[in-house]
Amino acid sequence: MKKTFIVLALVSSILATIFAVLPISNLAIIPALAALIFGLVAFYLSKKTGDVKKIIQFIFLLTIVALSLTIFKAVFTTTEVADTKTLDTKETQLKEEAIEELENIDIDVEEFEDIDIAQ
Amino acid sequence: MRFTFILLALFSLTVNAQNTAIGTNEKLVYTASYNMSGILTDIAQVTMETSPVKTSKATLLRLKCTAATYSKWDNFFRIRDLYESYVNPKTLTPYLYNRDINEGSYYKAMKYTFSHKTKTVKSIQTKRNNNIENKTISIGNSTKDIVSTLYSIRSFNFENMSKGDRQSLTIIFDRKETKAQVTYLGKETINTAIGKKECYKLAIGSNEAILQGNNSNLLWLTADVNKIIVYGKFKIPVGNGELKIKSVSGLIN
16 A cells, blocks of 8 residues: 555656656646655555655655746746747748739739728 | 647638728737646747738738747747738638648648639648649638638627527638538627627537537637637647637727
């Protein structure tokens, strides 16, 4: 029983650490909470038998690191789009090509009567 | 392809309604998020812009949609997608459509040239390594590309619709005509980044397998003359996605 909780807590804390490092750091909260719960159960069971394993301390440490990193990223990371140079270049290129092509497309001019477009 | 899922989910009605809602210098900015177990992760910024384009024959309206992943995602999975359509500003009938998608190592470009007299679309598909494919597709009277159909949803008079009213749609996507349905679900007031808004709630259904479930793809459009999309909820094969309005500028009304 104790071993099962230790394994579950270890797996959860590793998962929390992986999530915390990735851009999906928000999701680390779920495995981190699971690791804390499993870790506490494992700690309680170990204390009962009087044999608290070092691995449980390591699980808590790993989980705290993962949670700290998640909180840090949530507070200090700004969601912004960087490097749109390729998109901007493509946009300009496509627009130039389109204008050229639209000159050769059969447009029903009658449909456009009475249309006033503000430039 | 992920942005495509969102766009496909935003199918609109293909009735030739008159446009009174879409301005010529409008800019709508959205945040696309992925929802897992109630925890939202912002993935990309989606921008929808309009601008006038002058040719020697007429002035068209350029409808442009772009999607770009936030910088924190760029090293893992970089998306730089561009969709644009050149349409009649009054009827939103498309004449030219471009799609240029860069998603990780995946690249695809598609160009449609509409000929409404012959009811055909000439397509040019370009993939990585300059692999070009030309194809002519026959289309129906009301077939539109995904961008113009997405905008044309704003031309409909929802006040005349009652709860449960359903409209069929025809969209040309990936050189195939796709049938979809929009169901009006009534009005709902929601909180958005641009304030508390009374909205028209719509459910989007498609024959395509990429949009899962019944009434699990929903759209909220402001219940005013502008009818801008302020919120979207989509179920896709890999989970749930959300599209939330971030900023608005250049509205006509």
